[in-house]
Amino acid sequence: MEWINTMLELLPFSFLQYDFMKNAFLAVLLLAPLFALLGTMTVNNNMAFFSDALGHSALTGIGIGTLLGLKEPLFCMIAFGIFLSLAITKVKDGTTSSDTIISVFSSTAMAIGIVILSQEGGFAKFSSYLIGDVLTVTQKDLLLIFVVLLLSYFIWALLYNSLLLVSVNPSLAVSRNVNARFTENVFVVLVAITVMVSIRLMGILTINSLLILPAAAARNVVTNAKAYHWLTTAIGLISALSGLVLSYEMGTSAGASIVVVAALFFFITFFMAKINK
Amino acid sequence: MGIHNSCGLCRVELKQVSVKSGSDILLDNINLEFHCGQLTALIGRNGAGKTTLLKAILGEKKHSGKIYYEKHDGNEMKHPTIGYVPQQLLFDKNMPLSVADFMMAAKSKIPVWAGYQRAEKQKLKKRLSEMDCDHVLDKKLGLLSGGELQRVLLTMAIDPMPDLLILDEPVSGVDATGLDLFYKKVTFLRNTYHIAILLVSHDLALIHRYADKVVLLDKTVAEQGDAKDVFATKAFRQTFGYFSGEDTKWNG
Helix, strand or coil: CHHHHHHHHHCCCHHHHCHHHHHHHHHHHHHHHHHHHHHHHHHHCCCHHHHHHHHHCHHHHHHHHHHCCCCCCHHHHHHHHHHHHHHHHHHHCCCCCHHHHHHHHHHHHHHHHHHHHCHHHCHHHHCHHHHCCHHHCCHHHHHHHHHHHHHHHHHHHHHHHHHHHHHHCHHHHHHCCCCHHHHHHHHHHHHHHHHHHHHHHHCCCCHHHHHHHHHHHHHCCCCCHHHHHHHHHHHHHHHHHHHHHHHHHHCCCHHHHHHHHHHHHHHHHHHHHHHHC | CCCCCCCCEEEEEEEEEEEEECCEEEEEEEEEEEECCCEEEEECCCCCCHHHHHHHHHCCCCCEEEEEEEECCCCECCCCCEEEECCCCCCCCCCCCEHHHHHHHHHCCCCHHHCCCHHHHHHHHHHHHCCCCHHHCCCEHHHCCHHHHHHHHHHHHCCCCCCEEEEECCCCCCCHHHHHHHHHHHHHHHHHHCCEEEEECCCHHHHHHHCCEEEEEECEEEEEECHHHHHCCHHHHHHHCCCCCCCCCCCC
């Protein structure tokens, strides 16, 4: 880690003299490409509402962790997130509108979480999860996020084409020997892990925007998969770094500041697309 | 029609194939056989189970019974190559996905976000030009017309050349010229590569002209045989009314 610190100090940002800012800087540097990667497919598959529900369900994960007396609820959050995402994927194949199904799961999970966490009026100590705090990131967190990023890129190299075919037409994907159900499940599990690993840093209320906005901004102006992927990554990185600087200068929430910058990108590309039409 | 494709599929036989969904019986004891070098048309009312049968053959829907692929030497073909042209693509039309991306995703292991080689793209262009469709290669998939999309899908379905080509109502939203072009191409494929083709369509006039065999489906096989024989049966008349000739087109 020492050489990374030295490298960071060479950058022309005064805030990087603080260790907690160094860690926060590294965290958003790792999270931005991770969210960009998964965001492109989440938006392609019209799953913005799904990932939103997943974020809210973190409360139940935290709640279960607390009930079990765990100091660190991350494991419970990941386990519950995976369970919920697989359950939604399974149920939404039926006839009921997937909108309704996701809403039912989302509200239930959030309510259970709040019920558990608000026992004896103690919700306040969990409220930091709502808006997140990237400054509390530890080196252990960074390592974990790095591992998830590597894993995601690995899966993205193996399964991306299959995911693309499934999102256009599942039967066509099957005719190409793609296991549609498996591919879809791997993707939602990956989203669940990513959301849960980063939610303490980015906040339950803002995490979905980080996933959706860079991809939504990029797709306004691109026509192919390669441009989509790289422009989303670029927008994600620029939003994350400038959002972090803004939050440092203004003393605001990092997650929300990043979202504001990403939203700005969305409106810029949105009007660019309108003008070009 | 002496040229057989390299894999040498001879016939496909469905033995007692049934599909259930909960307590609903979607397909009931289908016994059916179709051959290479033939265009078999599947007709029936809406909800007769045509698409379900295609999905069972594709392996997407669980079914009981057996779907058996026999090679020319009489042995079973374990893993036939199946080409599939879906009825429609219900995807987000704004998806940033070019025709080249889509075709490459179906063909290549290299993820399309990493890009692809110019030579590979040239190959796709050449294949599309055989369908008079090479101008769409860099277009967004969601912006293609019905006819362009069908030709792109057909181009993909025959690369690699399949043993069995499945066309699900492949001409919805396509004008008459595009439709004729599509069927001429399909007939050419049948004659040249001797592949088995299974077609679902409502267009009885076209079926009358192009199909070698017609299967009337109503949960199970109601009638099968030559187009003119099937069209003369009572079961056919109950579903479609009288078929008076090629000028008449049904959309029932």
